[in-house]
Amino acid sequence: MSQQIQVSGLDAYYGKHKAIEDISMTIDPQSITAFIGPSGCGKSTFLRTLNRMHEVIPGARVEGKVLLDGEDLYAADVEPVSVRRMIGMVFQRPNPFPTMSIYENVAAGLRLNGRYAKSEVDGIVEDSLKGSNLWNEVKDRLNKPGAGLSGGQQQRLCIARAIAVKPEVLLMDEPCSALDPISTLAIEDLMAELKSKFTIIIVTHNMQQAARVSDRTAFFNLAGQGQPGRVIEMDDTSRIFTNPAQKATEDYITGRFG
Amino acid sequence: MAAIAVFLVVEAVPALQANKGSFFTTLTWEPNGTQSFGIAALAFGTLVSAVLALVMAVPVAVGVALFISHYAPRRMAGVLGYVIDLLAAVPSVVYGLWGIVFLVPFMQGPSEFLNTYLGFIPLFGGDVVAGRSMLTASVVLAVMILPIIAAISREVFLQVPRMHEEAALALGATRWEVIRTAVLPFGRPGVISASMLGLGRAMGETIAVALIFPATFGISLEILTPQGNSIAANIANGFGEATPIGRGALIASGLVLFIITLLVNTAARMIVARRKEFSGAAA
Numbered sequence A: 001m002s003q004q005i006q007v008s009g010l011d012a013y014y015g016k017h018k019a020i021e022d023i024s025m026t027i028d029p030q031s032i033t034a035f036i037g038p039s040g041c042g043k044s045t046f047l048r049t050l051n052r053m054h055e056v057i058p059g060a061r062v063e064g065k066v067l068l069d070g071e072d073l074y075a076a077d078v079e080p081v082s083v084r085r086m087i088g089m090v091f092q093r094p095n096p097f098p099t100m101s102i103y104e105n106v107a108a109g110l111r112l113n114g115r116y117a118k119s120e121v122d123g124i125v126e127d128s129l130k131g132s133n134l135w136n137e138v139k140d141r142l143n144k145p146g147a148g149l150s151g152g153q154q155q156r157l158c159i160a161r162a163i164a165v166k167p168e169v170l171l172m173d174e175p176c177s178a179l180d181p182i183s184t185l186a187i188e189d190l191m192a193e194l195k196s197k198f199t200i201i202i203v204t205h206n207m208q209q210a211a212r213v214s215d216r217t218a219f220f221n222l223a224g225q226g227q228p229g230r231v232i233e234m235d236d237t238s239r240i241f242t243n244p245a246q247k248a249t250e251d252y253i254t255g256r257f258g
Numbered sequence B: 001m002a003a004i005a006v007f008l009v010v011e012a013v014p015a016l017q018a019n020k021g022s023f024f025t026t027l028t029w030e031p032n033g034t035q036s037f038g039i040a041a042l043a044f045g046t047l048v049s050a051v052l053a054l055v056m057a058v059p060v061a062v063g064v065a066l067f068i069s070h071y072a073p074r075r076m077a078g079v080l081g082y083v084i085d086l087l088a089a090v091p092s093v094v095y096g097l098w099g100i101v102f103l104v105p106f107m108q109g110p111s112e113f114l115n116t117y118l119g120f121i122p123l124f125g126g127d128v129v130a131g132r133s134m135l136t137a138s139v140v141l142a143v144m145i146l147p148i149i150a151a152i153s154r155e156v157f158l159q160v161p162r163m164h165e166e167a168a169l170a171l172g173a174t175r176w177e178v179i180r181t182a183v184l185p186f187g188r189p190g191v192i193s194a195s196m197l198g199l200g201r202a203m204g205e206t207i208a209v210a211l212i213f214p215a216t217f218g219i220s221l222e223i224l225t226p227q228g229n230s231i232a233a234n235i236a237n238g239f240g241e242a243t244p245i246g247r248g249a250l251i252a253s254g255l256v257l258f259i260i261t262l263l264v265n266t267a268a269r270m271i272v273a274r275r276k277e278f279s280g281a282a283a
Ligand SMILES: Nc1ncnc2c1ncn2[C@@H]1O[C@H](COP(=O)(O)OP(=O)(O)OP(=O)(O)O)[C@@H](O)[C@H]1O
Pocket: A014, A017, A019, A037, A038, A039, A040, A041, A042, A043, A044, A045, A046, A057
């Protein structure tokens, strides 16, 4: 069900400003990849190019290739909408739909994708909430507003919403940065479980988190002041954190800059 | 506020005591002559014309607002927004004149068409079809309240947090689906409030409808026939040559209009409040 991602020669722009340059990498199925790097180096920008969310910003555009299982997501005949259905996303700030109940939030993606019988939706909602370890906490109040949950619960609700449509890939942009340590651990455990079904990519500023959860790590940095961001180094997480090839990577993870 | 209310009640009571008909059921308005008058037809006309106007105006206004906020290119959106704001500021007498000069003759044709082919629906039934009808007055009111509803709705739609729209986009929503899942539900309370403002305006509108209504005193759902009146139009038409009793009667009708407006607004607030926990106010 999860598939390999191959990126080659990818640049992304905001209007005339080139935010990231010449990014190439391969991401294996059923793995967790962490993106680390100083603020503003383009991690979020790159993540959003992977599900064609970058281009929803006025003036933003992308050059280069992203292959999902060999198919170019930026080919002329590919609909961004269908790309986003295959590649789900969890945002930095939990963003459940405020006008919807917990149940409706999880079912939101299904409502877009066509008709399901009520019993089918019930089943998917339950499975997704179980999948995001939220079921036990909310099963008695599925019709209450999603915005009434705690921050950590809201984030797990957003994860449930994302996995309900059964994507191949799950992109997470600093999913724990607004959460307390307990909720953070809950989400890290969850990622380890989800890995068996999805390819997961996570942006994080938390080195321990990257080290704990990911199989591979990519270190992003600016080529220089005012220059676009690039991938400096990408390797197995254990290697990046013990014996990185680049001096800049070592400086960053040991906290000597950034 | 209270002082005004007391003053109005004091003015109205003698007329109500002198009324030879029943204020709530009599279908004439002759406080100056036979001293028999009733509010029913006027209140009916006020409500029906305003509700019809709302039914016509809200979908169009929401569509225009969505077009400006989510479809139009930025420059076009700016121009359109400006035009809508301008239209919202046009005095109602201008709409009334437009109604009587252009719309009344214009509506004759479509009204006959509706009457001929959809006459089996009571709303479009009746023997005589005229340009000066409930429908025409409602259309004028709809055109009049459309800009204000559109302007407020556009503001509300623009305030939908980006993160909710992105949440929908990331689920693979098309532009229309983003609007359905994130924009419209979030904007719903605002659109309801805007509509109520429009409804209030339509019910209180005086001059535009006074020019168009044939000032009859029957209750009929046949909106194409030459019938129709409203509380405000009746006051405008009658206040000049009213006897003291006549003035009191008109003031009493004004009080009724005030109460209807209050009731409608309360109802709207209740609708909005009922879904408060889902309004996004907590997020
Ligand atoms: N909507 C936008 N419009 C214009 N420029 C943007 C926009 N979003 C980001 N940028 C620019 O693109 C560059 C990369 O930003 P990005 O958000 O991808 O960095 P990041 O690595 O995710 O940073 P952080 O760790 O702080 O989240 C920055 O120079 C930023 O100013």
